Amino acid sequence: MAQRQTPYDILGISHTASATEVKSAYRKAARLTHPDHGGNAEDFARATLAYETLIDSEARTRYDRSYGTKSSHLRGGAPAPETHDPAYSGAPGNGSMRFGTGGSSPSATSATSYLPPLDQLGAADRATSLRKVHGTPRKRGIFGAQARLARENRTVALLEKQLLSVLPSARLVNGLHAPAGGYIDHALLGGYRLALVHSMMLPKGVYRWDGAHLLRDGKHIAPPQLSPVVHQMQRLFPELNVTGWTVILSPDGNLHEPVIDYARGGEPGPMNVLNVVNAVKLVRELKMFLGTGPAPHVVDRTILARLLGGMH
Known part of the structure; x- marks a missing residue:
């Protein structure tokens, strides 16, 4: 490429x-x-x-x-954009992730391949490319919201332990500037797929998500407004498949709580601009999403560098 x-x-x-x-x-x-x-x-x-x-x-x-898309970004070509096709599926034989189970194509757990190769990079760029986690949750002003920072740090710990440990080529970038203002809490890059992740902390119980509204006992709870940011990042990174995920965390750290009931059409999947999930569902879905994309074993250093620019 x-x-x-x-x-x-x-x-x-x-x-x-x-x-x-x-x-x-x-x-x-x-x-x-x-x-x-x-x-x-x-x-x-x-x-x-x-x-x-x-x-x-x-x-x-x-x-x-701008994530490197202004006129000063000199293009030398790019991989063909990935269409949002439903190859992603938990069904065996329909895009399910292969953890080194044979086949000629590299899988999500194959040895990481770097573009360009590491031996063509200087020491600083090589160290950056090898690092799995970049940046930390931002204070966003003089006085940081401690509850938000604690929640975001919990999300970082969850992604590090449950995803980065099994997807060797995935890279987590925290505290990005959103293209049109505001912030992107977490961006998880795996091959040529990008998951934007925000979080909420809600009491235990059963919630319902219909693809547009989160409800509990008939009352609306507004999730983070991630959809516009997903669309913006998709335009800036046409070579990637970009999706948004809001993970709802339980105060006691139980990954299975709260329980989310899905209305028809609200189930998580890569065709959705915004997905709402609890912690255990986030891990399961992101393993599938990032692990079944094109070249899931690749760290494209140019794309990673553009993402890291959004932290500055």
């Missing part, structure tokens, strides 16, 4: 590079690409555009928070 090139890729620097490092990298790139020195004019123009994007702090922030 041909790779997109970000300004960071073009200059060969990391997302945390200082202004001094940007200047130094550009001087090196300019010497190599300038037509007067035998270089290619197009490559020189790309290096110059990358430099202009990253040396200006405001332009760099806008680029990072």
